[in-house]
Each structure stands twice: as structure tokens, then as C-alpha cells.
Amino acid sequence: xxxxxxxxxxxxxxxxxxxxxxxxxxxxxxxxxxxxxxxxxxxxxxxxxxxxxxxxxxxxxxxxxxxxxxxxxxxxxxxxxxxxxxxxxxxxxxxxxxxxxxxxxxxxxxxxxxxxxxxxxxxxx
Numbered sequence: 605x606x607x608x609x610x611x612x613x614x615x616x617x618x619x620x621x622x623x624x625x626x627x628x629x630x631x632x633x634x635x636x637x638x639x640x641x642x643x644x645x646x647x648x649x650x651x652x653x654x655x656x657x658x659x660x661x662x663x664x665x666x667x668x669x670x671x672x673x674x675x676x677x678x679x680x681x682x683x684x685x686x687x688x689x690x691x692x693x694x695x696x697x698x699x700x701x702x703x704x705x706x707x708x709x710x711x712x713x714x715x716x717x718x719x720x721x722x723x724x725x726x727x728x729x
Contacts, residue, residue: 611661626644626645626648654677691709
């Protein structure tokens with residue numbers, strides 16, 4: 605399971621970098637509004653994330669992509685929304701610095717995403 609966690613983190617980092625590069629590029633060179641660039645970045649990063657998690661992190665589960673894809677998409681969108689909500693709540697109702705609050709939220713949401721991916725989206729048949 606440790607190796608799976610490391611692979612999950614590596615794929616997540618690659619997806620986050622993809623999201624950032626695509627969104628910034630869309631704004632700088634495509635003239636896209638930042639809000640739409642973020643959606644585009646999320647979409648491209650989702651593909652990187654899904655393929656990486658399905659083919660590498662959870663490959664031993666042998667989950668068919670047609671079953672895993674909608675579940676993983678729901679997890680990804682829910683995680684994004686949970687991240688935003690939890691971060692706002694911590695910033696509003698705790699004395700935590702913004703960077704500490706963000707670190708807590710990122711770790712907690714990533715852990716939840718890993719568990720849901722493992723037991724639901726990419727579970728064995």
C-alpha cells in the first residue's frame with residue numbers, strides 16, 4: 605500500500621502541474637479568462653490523473669475504465685469542491701495562517717481522494 609500511495613502522489617503531482625501549465629498558458633497565450641482557463645486546466649489534468657491512477661496506481665485492481673471513469677470524475681469534482689469549502693471554513697473560523705490551512709486541506713482531501721479511489725472508483729470487480 606505504501607508504493608500505491610507514492611504512485612498516487614506522483615500522479616497527483618503530475619496532474620496538478622498539468623492543470624497549472626494549461627490554465628496559465630490558456631490565459632497568457634490564448635486570451636482565455638482565468639475562470640475558464642481553470643476549468644480547461646482541470647479538464648486536461650483530469651485526463652492525466654485518471655489515466656495515471658487507472659493504468660499505474662490502481663492497475664492491480666483491474667477495474668474496467670467504463671466503470672472507473674464516472675466514479676473517479678465524481679470523486680475529482682467533489683474533492684475540488686470540498687477543498688474550496690474546507691479551505692474557506694478554516695480561513696474564516698480559525699486563526700490558522702492561510703498556508704497552514706491550505707496544507708491541512710490539501711493533505712486531508714488527498715487522503716480522502718485516495719481512499720475513495722481505492723475502495724470505489726478502482727475497486728476490483
